[in-house]
Amino acid sequence: MPFSARVRRSPFFERSHAAGAKSYVVYNHMLLPGYFTSHEEDYHHLKSAVQLWDVGCERQVEVSGPDALRLVQMMTPRDVTGLTEGQCYYSPTVDADGGMTNDPVLLRVGPERYWLSLSDSDLLLYCKALAGGLGLDVRVHEPHVAPLGIQGPKADELVRRVWGEDAASIGFFRFCRVDVNGTLMVLARSGFSLQGGYELYFEGLEGGDLIWDQLMDAGRDIDVRAGSPSQIERIEGGLLSYLTDMTQEHTPFEAGLGKFCTMDRETCCLAHAALLRKAEPVRQIRPVEVAGARAPMLVQPWPLRDRRGLPVGWITSCVWSPDFARNVSIAMVDRANWEPGTELVVETPDGPRSALVKSEFWGRT
Amino acid sequence: MPFSARVRRSPFFERSHAAGAKSYVVYNHMLLPGYFTSHEEDYHHLKSAVQLWDVGCERQVEVSGPDALRLVQMMTPRDVTGLTEGQCYYSPTVDADGGMTNDPVLLRVGPERYWLSLSDSDLLLYCKALAGGLGLDVRVHEPHVAPLGIQGPKADELVRRVWGEDAASIGFFRFCRVDVNGTLMVLARSGFSLQGGYELYFEGLEGGDLIWDQLMDAGRDIDVRAGSPSQIERIEGGLLSYLTDMTQEHTPFEAGLGKFCTMDRETCCLAHAALLRKAEPVRQIRPVEVAGARAPMLVQPWPLRDRRGLPVGWITSCVWSPDFARNVSIAMVDRANWEPGTELVVETPDGPRSALVKSEFWGRT
Numbered sequence: 001m002p003f004s005a006r007v008r009r010s011p012f013f014e015r016s017h018a019a020g021a022k023s024y025v026v027y028n029h030m031l032l033p034g035y036f037t038s039h040e041e042d043y044h045h046l047k048s049a050v051q052l053w054d055v056g057c058e059r060q061v062e063v064s065g066p067d068a069l070r071l072v073q074m075m076t077p078r079d080v081t082g083l084t085e086g087q088c089y090y091s092p093t094v095d096a097d098g099g100m101t102n103d104p105v106l107l108r109v110g111p112e113r114y115w116l117s118l119s120d121s122d123l124l125l126y127c128k129a130l131a132g133g134l135g136l137d138v139r140v141h142e143p144h145v146a147p148l149g150i151q152g153p154k155a156d157e158l159v160r161r162v163w164g165e166d167a168a169s170i171g172f173f174r175f176c177r178v179d180v181n182g183t184l185m186v187l188a189r190s191g192f193s194l195q196g197g198y199e200l201y202f203e204g205l206e207g208g209d210l211i212w213d214q215l216m217d218a219g220r221d222i223d224v225r226a227g228s229p230s231q232i233e234r235i236e237g238g239l240l241s242y243l244t245d246m247t248q249e250h251t252p253f254e255a256g257l258g259k260f261c262t263m264d265r266e267t268c269c270l271a272h273a274a275l276l277r278k279a280e281p282v283r284q285i286r287p288v289e290v291a292g293a294r295a296p297m298l299v300q301p302w303p304l305r306d307r308r309g310l311p312v313g314w315i316t317s318c319v320w321s322p323d324f325a326r327n328v329s330i331a332m333v334d335r336a337n338w339e340p341g342t343e344l345v346v347e348t349p350d351g352p353r354s355a356l357v358k359s360e361f362w363g364r365t
Numbered sequence: 366m367p368f369s370a371r372v373r374r375s376p377f378f379e380r381s382h383a384a385g386a387k388s389y390v391v392y393n394h395m396l397l398p399g400y401f402t403s404h405e406e407d408y409h410h411l412k413s414a415v416q417l418w419d420v421g422c423e424r425q426v427e428v429s430g431p432d433a434l435r436l437v438q439m440m441t442p443r444d445v446t447g448l449t450e451g452q453c454y455y456s457p458t459v460d461a462d463g464g465m466t467n468d469p470v471l472l473r474v475g476p477e478r479y480w481l482s483l484s485d486s487d488l489l490l491y492c493k494a495l496a497g498g499l500g501l502d503v504r505v506h507e508p509h510v511a512p513l514g515i516q517g518p519k520a521d522e523l524v525r526r527v528w529g530e531d532a533a534s535i536g537f538f539r540f541c542r543v544d545v546n547g548t549l550m551v552l553a554r555s556g557f558s559l560q561g562g563y564e565l566y567f568e569g570l571e572g573g574d575l576i577w578d579q580l581m582d583a584g585r586d587i588d589v590r591a592g593s594p595s596q597i598e599r600i601e602g603g604l605l606s607y608l609t610d611m612t613q614e615h616t617p618f619e620a621g622l623g624k625f626c627t628m629d630r631e632t633c634c635l636a637h638a639a640l641l642r643k644a645e646p647v648r649q650i651r652p653v654e655v656a657g658a659r660a661p662m663l664v665q666p667w668p669l670r671d672r673r674g675l676p677v678g679w680i681t682s683c684v685w686s687p688d689f690a691r692n693v694s695i696a697m698v699d700r701a702n703w704e705p706g707t708e709l710v711v712e713t714p715d716g717p718r719s720a721l722v723k724s725e726f727w728g729r730t
Contacts, residue, residue, distance in 0.1 A: 004596060005666050005681055006485065006609040007390070025372070026391035029485070029608060074498070096497025101490055120371065120394070122487035124613075125466055129494035132461025132635050133439070142613075231369060243394060244371040248489075248507075270497050301370050316370055 007031055010056025010146040011208025019226030027120050030057035033228040040322055043232040046151060046195055047323075050158050051227030052215055053149030055192070055199070056208075060145045061104075061124045064113040065138040067131075070268060072106065072114050074130060075123075077252060077269045079262035083108045088173040088188055091116075092252040092260055093123060098274040099248040100255060101126055103240070105190060107175060107201075115201070117147065119242035144205050150215065151197035151227070158219045159198055163187065175201075180211050192229045194237040194363060235317045236328050238287060238361030245285060245316045245330050253281040254332065282335045283313060287361045290327035290346055291354035294320040298348075304331060304355060305345045312337045315346055315355070324362050333357060372396055375421025375511040376573025384591030392485050395422035398593040405687055408597040411516060411560055412688075415523050416592030417580055418514030420557070420564070421573075425510045426469075426489045429478040430503040432496075435633060437471065437479050439495060440488075442617060442634050444627035448473045453538040453553055456481070457617040457625055458488060463639040464613040465620060466491055468605070470555060472540060472566075480566070482512065484607035509570050515580065516562035516592070523584045524563055528552065540566075545576050557594045559602040559728060600682045601693050603652060603726030610650060610681045610695050618646040619697065648678060648699045652726045655692035655711055656719035659685040668712045669696060669720060677702040680711055680720070689727050698722060 008030045010016075016033055023034030033054055035042050045051065063071050073080055076091040077098075083089050083106065091106040093116070102123045104116040116123060127140045150158060160168035163178040167187055170176050175188035178200070186201040202208055216224055233239075240246060246255040253261065253275070263276055288304075301314040318329035337344060340359035345352050373395045375381075381398055388399030398419055400407050410416065428436055438445055441456040442463075448454050448471065456471040458481070467488045469481040481488060492505045515523060525533035528543040532552055535541050540553035543565070551566040567573055581589055598604075605611060611620040618626065618640070628641055653669075666679040683694035702709060705724035710717050 004390075004606065004609050005663060006606060009665060025369075095490075095493045101493075122490055125460075125487055126490035126494040128460045128466075129491040130498045133495045133498050241369065241371060244369050298370060300374060 010054050011202060011205055012054040012056060012146065012148055012212055015209050015212040016052075016054035016226050021226070021228070027057040028059045028118060028122075030059075032057045033226075035228065036226055039230070039232060042227055043230045043322065045223070045225060046193060046227055046230050046233055048153065049223040049225065050150065050152035050154035050197070050219060051225055052212060053151060053228050055149045055229065056146030056202075058147045059118050059124070060143055060201070061116040061118065061127050061140065062113065062143045063116070063127060063138055063140055064110070066112060067136040067138045068112045068114055071127065071131060071136055071138050072116070073268050074270050075101070075126065076106070077261040077263070077267070077271060077275055079267060080106060085110065086175055088175060088190055090173075090260060092255070092257050093126075094252065094269070094271040094275070095248065096270040096274060098251045098271040098278050100242065100246055100250055100252060101248060103242050103257070107186065107188065109186060115145070121242065144203060146202050146208065148200040148202050148208070148211070149191050149197065149229075150200065151191045151193045152195045154219070154222045154224070155197035157222055158215060158224060159187070161218045162215060181207060192239060193233055194239065195233070231317070232319050232321060233363070235319045235330055236321050236324065236361065236363040238330060238364070240285065240330065241317065245332070250332070251275065251278050251281065253279055254284055256285045283332050284335070284338055286331050286333045286338050287358040288315060288329045288331040288333070288344070288346075289356045289358055290315070290318055290329055290348075291356070292327070295327040295353070296348055296350050303347045304333065305347070306337055307343070307345070312344060321362060328362050329355075375419050376567060376570055377419040377421060377511065377513055377577055380574050380577040381417075381419035381591050386591070386593070392422040393424045393483060393487075395424075397422045398591075400593065401591055404595070404597060407592055408595045408687065410588070410590060411558060411592055411595050411598055413518065414588040414590065415515065415517035415519035415562070415584060416590055417577060418516060418593050420514045420594065421511030421567075423512045424483050424489075425508055425566070426481040426483065426492050426505065427478065427508045428481070428492060428503055428505055429475070431477060432501040432503045433477045433479055436492065436496060436501055436503050437481070438633050439635050440466070440491065441471070442626040442628070442632070442636060442640055444632060445471060450475065451540055453540060453555055455538075455625060457620070457622050458491075459617065459634070459636040459640070460613065461635040461639060463616045463636040463643050465607065465611055465615055465617060466613060468607050468622070472551065472553065474551060480510070486607065509568060511567050511573065513565040513567050513573070513576070514556050514562065514594075515565065516556045516558045517560050519584070519587045519589075520562035522587055523580060523589060524552070526583045527580060546572060557604060558598055559604065560598070596682070597684050597686060598728070600684045600695055601686050601689065601726065601728040603695060603729070605650065605695065606682065610697070615697070616640065616643050616646065618644055619649055621650045646700070648697050649703055651696050651698045651703050652723040653680060653694045653696040653698070653709070653711075654721045654723055655680070655683055655694055655713075656721070657692070660692040660718070661713055661715050669698065670710045670712070671702055672708070672710070677709060686727060693727050694720075
């Protein structure tokens with residue numbers, strides 16, 4: 001626990017902490033719970049029931065006003081002109097050179113009002129600089145909005161009980177508004193897992209405990225528990241973690257996110273020209289299986305080498321998958337070695353191991 | 366310890382960790398050691414000997430090229446046109462509304478080359494947005510530069526032994542270049558303590574252990590130890606912590622940093638007009654003494670109230686000072702109550718206590 005107020009807490013912190021969070025990481029200058037029972041038990045539970053996640057650290061940048069759409073489009077190569085109210089877009093953001101600055105979910109929450117729901121970087125500063133430097137007619141700020149994850153196969157049932165069938169039946173990456181103790185708030189079908197679920201964009205600094213308790217009470221018989229994003233589940237499924245698997249040093253093409261980049265027509269994205277030049281990457285993210293028994297914990301990237309011993313990339317995330325009984329990993333691999341079936345060597349802290357490039361991540365059934 | 370590579374480590378991490386770091390905080394997406402023996406023993410040692418601090422988390426934003434000075438000046442209200450090579454300026458940075466975005470030390474490391482040595486925010490993103498959005502003729506990037514703090518009253522002696530009298534006699538907020546195993550690197554008389562000392566701006570990813578060992582060997586008889594910024598010492602002395610004591614919600618005037626704001630002539634700082642309007646703050650940082658025995662640990666700001674019970678501000682940092690035998694604190698106090706001698710009430714987690722506004726921080730002898 002930090003010895004200062006520099007690291008902030010969400011409106012769900014007290015409840016989530018009381019539910020037994022055993023570790024924390026810092027994310028967007030806030031506390032994010034690490035695990036509750038154990039990483040593996042949390043993972044099994046996520047895949048079979050439903051969890052509440054204090055992901056208040058997924059901060060929003062709110063952009064509103066006449067130039068809001070223009071400003072948002074300056075930051076992302078995804079064509080967001082067609083985004084309608086009630087819809088979410090996964091929208092990687094880039095600097096003028098095409099380096100990734102974040103990979104937010106973009107929500108259009110009003111005619112001229114957007115939320116960029118952030119991964120771990122101060123995109124607020126980037127956005128403010130563009131708005132202020134160019135004199136755009138927008139307001140840019142970080143509102144008091146803290147997402148609460150409702151994740152797992154029984155999330156639909158829980159949402160149905162609390163907010164009814166209409167809420168429970170919204171489509172993927174769509175949102176509706178639900179009544180949270182007298183205030184309408186955004187409920188989206190989204191979240192950092194492949195198990196299905198929702199994110200409630202809780203507004204305000206008070207009352208997080210009330211909705212937490214209501215959800216817990218409503219789901220007691222379906223074993224709702226406190227949880228947090230599972231490293232095991234996300235690596236299996238190839239859910240990328242910004243700053244872990246890709247950084248400002250990488251383009252969206254290198255991160256395998258080319259399908260989110262509109263290159264066929266001019267947009268006002270500052271990186272349009274740069275990304276046109278970089279559309280054929282020489283390295284890209286790949287699923288890689290690491291041979292042998294449970295690999296050690298990865299806390300710094302592990303170098304990948306080809307059979308001649310030459311460096312060909314890095315494993316950035318690696319974990320033992322209980323369900324697939326192997327070490328699953330996410331790697332950035334050079335082009336000459338990224339074909340599925342390529343055999344490489346990874347240097348783990350415990351020594352070298354065989355590593356096999358795969359065609360698909362695991363668990364995307 | 367984080368369960369991912371998202372949080373980075375400096376070239377001094379292995380040595381500092383082996384020296385017994387007992388906790389870590391995350392700062393600029395990197396690990397910063399919390400304490401070694403105990404917060405209080407570390408504090409006494411810092412005030413009597415010399416410590417090496419792994420403050421590699423003080424990241425640099427490097428701005429270079431023909432428009433470098435212009436870009437830097439757009440971000441700070443301090444007039445930096447007179448900054449010469451070999452000099453450092455404490456330069457609060459602000460957004461277009463005058464809200465603080467960081468409070469870096471600015472170093473001019475070449476004719477058209479600057480380093481902004483950061484506190485805890487991604488100012489790199491702000492800087493890149495201005496450069497890219499306005500098409501400035503600059504390069505903006507984060508170089509592999511990790512500061513190593515050499516802090517304490519015996520820091521001069523240690524630097525003299527390793528780099529000679531010329532290095533040891535540089536003036537406050539000046540820097541020279543010293544030989545670090547074959548490479549010239551910046552050594553500045555600066556650091557996040559009031560005990561005197563230096564910061565070595567170590568360049569590269571390898572070799573941090575070598576210079577660490579050399580400094581440790583050279584200072585063995587003067588009791589050099591591993592350490593880290595002391596919360597006790599910095600609160601006593603009123604050294605502000607960005608995101609703890611002031612945020613984007615505050616102007617430099619509110620943070621008591623008006624003397625670093627040039628308002629008498631037009632600069633290209635984007636916030637010039639906004640800061641002119643805000644030059645008379647209605648709240649400002651003050652030293653506040655909290656009555657009674659050792660106060661609980663502050664992990665979220667504590668509300669301050671006047672005698673009628675009305676809210677008048679917040680204590681943002683508070684700690685028991687062994688040397689002054691009282692609870693010293695940093696607070697943001699409304700104008701009607703900021704005069705020294707004003708008696709307030711602070712709501713601590715353990716209940717209300719008397720709080721007294723002071724005229725000076727402690728330990729600035």
